[in-house]
Every structure is written in C-alpha cells, then in structure tokens.
Amino acid sequence: MAKMTDGTLPARATGAPKVAFFNDPKTRSLIFQGLALALLVFVIFTAVTNAVTNLRNQNIAGGFGFLDQTAGFGISQTPIPWSESMSYGRAFLIGLLNTLLVAIVGIFFATLLGFVVGVARLSPNWVISKIAYWYVEVIRNLPLLFQILFWYLAVLASMPAPRNSHSLFGLFFANQRGITVPRPIFEPGSGYIGIALILGIVAAFVVRSWAYKRQAATGEQFPVAASMVGLILGLPIVAYLVTGMPVSFDYAQQGRFNLTGGMTLIPEFVALTLALVAYTAAFIGEIVRAGIQAVSYGQTEAGRSLGLPEGRILNLIVVPQALRVIIPPLTSQYLNLAKNSSLAVGIGYPDMVSVGGTILNQTGQAIEIIAMWMGCYLTISIVTSIFMNWYNQRIALVER
Amino acid sequence: MQKCGVFRVKAPDDGALWVPAKDNKSTTNRVGKAATMKRIVSTLALGAALGFGATAALAQAPSTLRNIQNKGFVQCGVTQGLAGFSMPDSAGNWTGLDVDLCRAIAAAIFNDPTKVRFSPLSAKDRFTALQSGEVDLLSRNTTWTLQRDTSLGLNFAGINYYDGQGFMVRKSLNVKSARELSGASVCVQTGTTTELNVADFFRANNLKYEPVVFASADETIKAYDSGRCDVFTTDASGLYAERVKLAKPDDHVVLPEIISKEPLGPVVRHGDDQWLDVVKWVHFAMITAEELNITKANLDQMLQSTNPEVRRVLGVEGNGGEALGLTKDWVVRIVRHVGNYAEIFDRNVGPSTRLGISRGLNALWTKGGLQYAPPIR
Ligand SMILES: N[C@@H](CCC(=O)N[C@@H](CS)C(=O)NCC(=O)O)C(=O)O
Numbered sequence: 001m002a003k004m005t006d007g008t009l010p011a012r013a014t015g016a017p018k019v020a021f022f023n024d025p026k027t028r029s030l031i032f033q034g035l036a037l038a039l040l041v042f043v044i045f046t047a048v049t050n051a052v053t054n055l056r057n058q059n060i061a062g063g064f065g066f067l068d069q070t071a072g073f074g075i076s077q078t079p080i081p082w083s084e085s086m087s088y089g090r091a092f093l094i095g096l097l098n099t100l101l102v103a104i105v106g107i108f109f110a111t112l113l114g115f116v117v118g119v120a121r122l123s124p125n126w127v128i129s130k131i132a133y134w135y136v137e138v139i140r141n142l143p144l145l146f147q148i149l150f151w152y153l154a155v156l157a158s159m160p161a162p163r164n165s166h167s168l169f170g171l172f173f174a175n176q177r178g179i180t181v182p183r184p185i186f187e188p189g190s191g192y193i194g195i196a197l198i199l200g201i202v203a204a205f206v207v208r209s210w211a212y213k214r215q216a217a218t219g220e221q222f223p224v225a226a227s228m229v230g231l232i233l234g235l236p237i238v239a240y241l242v243t244g245m246p247v248s249f250d251y252a253q254q255g256r257f258n259l260t261g262g263m264t265l266i267p268e269f270v271a272l273t274l275a276l277v278a279y280t281a282a283f284i285g286e287i288v289r290a291g292i293q294a295v296s297y298g299q300t301e302a303g304r305s306l307g308l309p310e311g312r313i314l315n316l317i318v319v320p321q322a323l324r325v326i327i328p329p330l331t332s333q334y335l336n337l338a339k340n341s342s343l344a345v346g347i348g349y350p351d352m353v354s355v356g357g358t359i360l361n362q363t364g365q366a367i368e369i370i371a372m373w374m375g376c377y378l379t380i381s382i383v384t385s386i387f388m389n390w391y392n393q394r395i396a397l398v399e400r
Numbered sequence: 401m402q403k404c405g406v407f408r409v410k411a412p413d414d415g416a417l418w419v420p421a422k423d424n425k426s427t428t429n430r431v432g433k434a435a436t437m438k439r440i441v442s443t444l445a446l447g448a449a450l451g452f453g454a455t456a457a458l459a460q461a462p463s464t465l466r467n468i469q470n471k472g473f474v475q476c477g478v479t480q481g482l483a484g485f486s487m488p489d490s491a492g493n494w495t496g497l498d499v500d501l502c503r504a505i506a507a508a509i510f511n512d513p514t515k516v517r518f519s520p521l522s523a524k525d526r527f528t529a530l531q532s533g534e535v536d537l538l539s540r541n542t543t544w545t546l547q548r549d550t551s552l553g554l555n556f557a558g559i560n561y562y563d564g565q566g567f568m569v570r571k572s573l574n575v576k577s578a579r580e581l582s583g584a585s586v587c588v589q590t591g592t593t594t595e596l597n598v599a600d601f602f603r604a605n606n607l608k609y610e611p612v613v614f615a616s617a618d619e620t621i622k623a624y625d626s627g628r629c630d631v632f633t634t635d636a637s638g639l640y641a642e643r644v645k646l647a648k649p650d651d652h653v654v655l656p657e658i659i660s661k662e663p664l665g666p667v668v669r670h671g672d673d674q675w676l677d678v679v680k681w682v683h684f685a686m687i688t689a690e691e692l693n694i695t696k697a698n699l700d701q702m703l704q705s706t707n708p709e710v711r712r713v714l715g716v717e718g719n720g721g722e723a724l725g726l727t728k729d730w731v732v733r734i735v736r737h738v739g740n741y742a743e744i745f746d747r748n749v750g751p752s753t754r755l756g757i758s759r760g761l762n763a764l765w766t767k768g769g770l771q772y773a774p775p776i777r
C-alpha cells in the first residue's frame with residue numbers, strides 16, 4: 001500500500017491510493033445520500049399507507065369527489081354569485097377569492113402607508129419622525145390576532161345600528177353591518193367602457209415610454225403624469241358618454257333590519273384589512289427606511305451639487321437605488337400579509353381557511369382540504385415571488 | 401378573549417395540552433389566546449395523526465376500552481363552555497349534562513367518576529379531535545346526522561338530549577315570528593348543523609339573510625351582543641345557555657319557532673364496537689335506573705330488592721356488565737357516583753337551575769317523552 005507522505009495531499013507518484021471503499025469520500029457521500037433518500041421514501045410510504053388504512057378503518061372515503069356535492073351553507077361575502085344549493089368546490093373558490101381580495105387590497109394600502117411611514121421616520125421634522133417611530137414600535141410589538149380583534153370590536157363599537165346609519169348625501173352609509181355604497185349596474189354597451197379603460201392604460205404606458213425615449217435623446221420634457229391620468233380616466237369617460245351612459249346605480253334603502261340594495265363592505269373585511277395594513281405597514285416602513293439609508297449620502301450631495309431640486313434627487317437618485325435594497329424584504333412582507341390573512345377566522349371573515357374549515361367539518365375530508373389550502377397558499381406565494389423577482393431584475397442596476 | 405380546544409400539537413406559548421391529572425382529579429384545560437392559528441395547526445395534526453399513526457389510540461384502534469383501562473382515565477371531548485351541558489365551575493371542575501355522561505362512563509370503568517380528562521373543543525374541531533384519536537369520545541351537544549354517522553367515520557351511541565334549533569332576537573326589533581326575519585343578519589357558529597339549518601330555513605321560506613359565521617361560541621355571542629347581527633341562532637338549549645352571557649339578557653327574546661330536530665348524543669370512532677357498546681349502555685343504564693326509580697339516595701335499599709329486573713340491572717343476578725367488558729356492578733357504580741338520568745337532568749339543566757328547562761321531549765317514554773332504553777338483560 002502506498003504510504004501517504006503528505007497529510008493533505010494523497011501521494012500520487014505510486015498511483016491512486018487504495019483506501020477502503022467506505023473511506024472514499026465519493027462513495028461515502030453516495031451512501032449517505034442514498035440512506036437519506038431511502039429514509040425519506042420510507043417515511044412517506046409509511047405515512048401514506050397508514051393514512052389509507054386508518055381512513056379505511058374509519059370508513060372515510062378519500063378523493064376530491066366531495067367538491068361537487070351541495071354545500072348548503074351561507075357565506076357573508078361573495079365576490080361571485082353564490083347560493084346554498086351550489087357546490088363545495090364553488091364555496092372553496094369563494095373563500096379563495098375572499099383571501100385574494102384582502103391580500104391584494106391589503107398589499108396595496110400597506111405599501112402606500114409603509115412608504116409614508118418609512119419616509120416620515122427620516123423626516124427632519126421631529127414630531128413627524130417621532131410619530132412614525134412610535135407607530136412602528138407599538139404596532140410591530142403587538143400580536144396580529146389581537147390587533148384584528150381590536151379593529152373588529154372598534155369598528156363594531158364605533159358604528160351606529162343600521163336604523164340610524166351615518167350617511168353621506170344619502171348615497172353612502174356606514175353602520176354596524178358595514179359600509180354601503182351605490183352598486184353600479186352595467187347595462188348592454190357598458191363593455192365598451194371596459195375596453196376603453198384597457199386602451200387608456202395601454203396608451204398611457206406607450207406615451208410614457210415614448211416620452212422617456214424622447215427625453216433621453218433630446219432632453220425635452222413631456223407632462224407624463226398628467227397625460228397618463230388623462231388617458232386612463234378620459235377614455236372611459238368618453239366611452240361612457242358616447243355609448244349613451246349605459247351604467248346606472250342601485251342605491252341602498254332602509255329595510256326592516258338592514259339597508260337593502262347597494263354594495264356593502266362587511267365589517268369583517270374592513271377590520272381585517274385595517275389590521276393587516278396597519279401591521280404590515282410598520283414592517284414595510286422599517287424596510288423603506290433601511291433602504292433609503294443604504295443609499296450613501298454622497299449621492300444626495302452629488303445631486304445637490306448638480307443643482308437638482310430635492311424632489312428630483314429623491315425621485316431620480318435615492319429611490320431607484322433604495323428600491324434595490326427594499327424589494328427583496330418587501331416581497332417577504334407581501335407573502336406574510338397574504339398568509340396572515342388566514343387569521344380572518346378569528347372574526348368570521350369568510351376567507352379560504354374559514355370556508356375550507358366549514359367544508360372540512362361537514363365532509364370530513366381533512367387531508368384533501370389541507371392539501372387544497374397548501375396548494376393555494378403555495379401558488380399565491382410563488383406567483384407573488386415570481387412577480388417581485390421579475391420586478392427586482394427590471395430595476396436592477398443597469399450600467400450605461 | 402376566545403377559547404379553543406387544542407389537541408396533540410404542543411403550543412409553546414401556553415400549556416393548553418392535557419395537564420396530567422394530579423391526585424386523580426379531573427383536569428381542566430385552560431385555553432390560550434392565539435387560538436385561531438392553533439385551530440389550523442390542530443387540523444393539520446389530524447393529517448399528521450392519520451398519516452403517521454402517531455396516536456396510540458389509533459395504532460391499536462380496535463380496543464379503546466383496554467387502552468382507557470391502561471392509561472387510567474377517559475379522555476372526553478366537551479364544549480368550550482356551555483352552561484348546563486359542559487362548563488368548568490369556579491373551581492375548575494367540569495359540570496353539566498354532557499360532562500356527567502363522561503363521569504358515568506368513568507364510574508362504570510374505574511368506580512371513580514373523577515378519572516376523566518376533558519378536552520374543550522370548538523364545534524369545528526370536535527370531529528377532527530375524535531377521528532385523530534385525541535379524545536375517546538365526544539360528549540358535546542352533537543347532533544346525530546347521517547353524514548356524521550357515515551362519511552365522518554363516526555358512530556353515535558345514543559341521544560342524551562332531544563333538542564331543536566331556535567332563534568333569539570332583540571326585543572326592540574319587535575319580531576314575533578322567524579318568518580318576519582327577511583333581510584336580517586344572523587350570527588351562527590361554524591361547523592354546526594345550525595349553520596346548515598338556518599340556510600335551509602331561509603331558503604325554504606324564500607327569505608333573504610346575511611350569515612355571519614364565527615369559529616367559537618364566545619365570538620358568536622359577542623358579535624351578536626355588539627350589534628353585528630339581528631339574530632342569534634343555535635340549539636334551543638344553547639340559546640338559553642348563551643343568553644346568560646349577554647350584557648342585558650332581558651332585552652332579548654327567543655322566537656317560538658323550532659326549525660329542526662337536534663338529537664344530541666355521545667359520539668365515538670367508527671370501527672370499535674365494544675367501546676360503542678359501553679358508551680351506549682352507560683347512557684341506557686341511566687335511563688333504566690330512572691325507569692326503575694333507582695336513585696343515588698335509595699341505591700343501598702335497591703340492592704336488597706327482590707324485583708328480578710332491579711336485581712339484574714344492579715348486577716345482583718346475571719352478568720350483563722361482564723359481557724360489556726365491565727364489572728357486574730357497573731350500574732351500581734354509575735348511580736352511586738353520578739345518579740340516574742332524572743338526577744343529572746335536574747341537577748344540570750332542570751327547572752331549579754339557571755337554565756330552567758323542563759323535561760319535555762326528554763321525559764321518559766312512560767311520561768310522554770322520548771327517552772327510552774332497551775332492556776338490560
Ligand atoms: N348541535 C349542533 C350545534 C352544537 C354546538 O356546537 N352548539 C354551539 C352553540 S350552543 C356550542 O355548543 N358551542 C360551544 C362551544 O363551541 O364551545 C351540532 O351538533 O352541530
């Protein structure tokens with residue numbers, strides 16, 4: 001056997017060293033990986049066979065067939081039409097849509113509020129920065145479920161009974177049953193308004209990129225923001241007038257118990273959104289502050305020495321660089337918000353977990369429902385991440 | 401503010417798991433706050449329990465009784481607090497009609513009614529807890545339905561309270577009948593037959609309503625009390641029990657309509673016939689004791705009786721108890737420690753209690769009610 005002359009290097013001169021096969025790092029790692037894999041397969045296999053036998057012993061049928069059965073229960077917020085005679089599958093879909101609704105609305109407002117808070121914390125104005133500081137400290141340190149319950153009870157307690165609703169021009173109402181607004185009724189022809197809206201958005205972005213290119217080439221500026229707003233709002237309004245005003249409104253009226261008609265945001269939605277927005281905004285605020293502080297002060301000074309006004313320094317120099325630091329942790333706040341919305345069951349908001357739980361309880365299909373929950377949350381999270389990663393790449397530093 | 405049953409999964413922030421009983425006293429499970437997450441976690445636990453056979457009760461599914469004898473106590477799933485049925489008193493001891501059934505079972509097995517541990521479960525979590533082997537039985541005002549009996553993998557062991565669903569509203573609304581409730585908001589608890597019945601009722605009568613669905617009884621009644629809903633609905637027994645939790649109970653009325661049948665009774669897992677028999681016959685034994693007028697007070701006299709039926713029931717003759725896997729004197733044990741059906745009814749929900757419920761449907765069949773037990777012979 002060749003002698004190892006060097007502690008670190010195998011002796012090569014006399015050919016490959018003959019180590020016992022179990023001492024060979026390659027074989028070893030193969031063996032351990034094989035063992036780990038076998039263990040994993042064994043655990044999964046036992047889990048599945050156990051589940052199958054246990055379920056069979058208890059006479060519980062597996063599979064997703066139950067999704068076609070009649071649900072038979074009511075749901076308080078239904079973005080798509082719902083009646084008790086529809087299926088469990090549709091009920092679950094409504095739960096999913098309700099989850100998406102709070103998640104999207106929540107993310108939108110949490111981002112706005114979060115940026116305001118983050119910028120406010122860096123404000124040279126002592127009062128504003130202290131308010132932002134205490135906001136972050138208080139909100140971040142209280143459990144979310146507690147905050148949701150707080151907002152719910154606060155919303156309920158501060159609102160009048162339906163018979164003496166607060167009302168604004170007799171069109172908008174607020175009471176313990178929610179916030180009611182006139183409901184638009186789209187008559188034939190109103191499709192054009194939607195088309196006009198889409199056209200408006202597309203045109204706005206075309207104009208924007210044209211204006212940027214032109215500015216890069218010639219230095220001439222164009223009122224981008226105003227023309228974008230004009231296009232996005234103007235085109236649908238023109239379409240509305242041209243098609244003969246095909247949208248009418250259903251106004252709320254006082255019924256015996258509640259307002260009837262109109263469109264109502266239920267208090268559970270309002271409270272949950274408020275709580276999620278307030279909570280997540282505190283975290284986003286910190287992320288934004290950190291992002292802005294990560295941009296070295298020299299950048300601002302350089303901007304000043306070029307004579308740029310403060311607003312432009314923020315817009316053109318600080319924020320674009322800060323965003324690169326902000327986006328990745330911001331993504332995880334978005335994911336958190338979407339997942340935290342499952343705390344809705346605490347106040348009876350019919351989200352995916354609440355509705356799914358009802359279905360689970362009635363059908364006993366625990367494994368299937370849990371799989372559906374996991375699948376849905378996973379999909380929501382992955383789609384959010386993909387979008388945010390794409391955005392992150394887009395804004396990545398491009399050196400010219 | 402809310403309470404919730406938690407099972408199996410250890411939650412680090414509170415010790416809401418079954419605390420081992422000290423000096424053979426039944427143990428109250430105090431429940432934590434972040435209940436909602438745990439509810440989800442506990443549901444996941446079913447997956448885990450079913451999947452890995454992690455639960456002893458499941459691994460040896462066939463003999464729940466032997467398992468109970470080995471561990472030394474009965475694990476009984478009850479509500480999170482429903483006056484008269486299952487509720488911890490100020491000293492933390494569980495009391496109520498449903499609780500007494502668990503105690504009777506413990507008395508029959510161990511000759512000791514304190515050998516029970518209680519798991520407070522929300523309506524939604526209860527079946528999962530039973531299926532996963534976390535509790536040995538549910539005695540939790542649970543309505544016997546075909547669906548639960550079959551596709552949930554459960555078996556009902558009898559009916560210890562005949563009930564029906566009712567409505568409660570504020571007096572100030574001036575409602576006289578449930579048929580006037582069109583357009584009302586209704587607070588209900590999820591995972592109940594209540595939730596389904598109310599949907600059926602409004603659909604059948606072509607009335608509109610807004611269901612507002614909560615996970616626990618406490619949340620439901622609080623939301624109703626704070627004005628979120630016009631109507632609170634549940635089993636009639638539950639209406640009376642929950643009304644006492646309202647800020648001003650006298651401002652609310654129960655409407656006359658009863659819209660459903662709610663036969664409430666104990667539930668066990670499907671697939672263990674012996675345990676099903678035990679639970680079923682403990683209930684029947686309490687009815688039979690009432691029929692034969694055997695009470696806690698006169699038990700020792702009754703043991704001297706010459707009436708062959710009394711002698712057989714009390715195990716002086718025959719060995720019915722042993723056939724059940726219990727002892728000859730099983731009924732003696734039940735009556736001595738817990739009492740007959742009339743005694744537990746009167747003590748927990750009867751006219752002299754705060755609930756003040758009369759026997760009604762729950763009177764013996766000989767007195768115009770529905771409570772009836774097959775012969776013990
Ligand atoms: N009997 C009905 C309803 C049972 C039920 O859960 N009722 C509620 C309202 S009275 C309750 O007991 N809640 C107590 C709790 O959740 O702890 C069923 O089996 O579905």
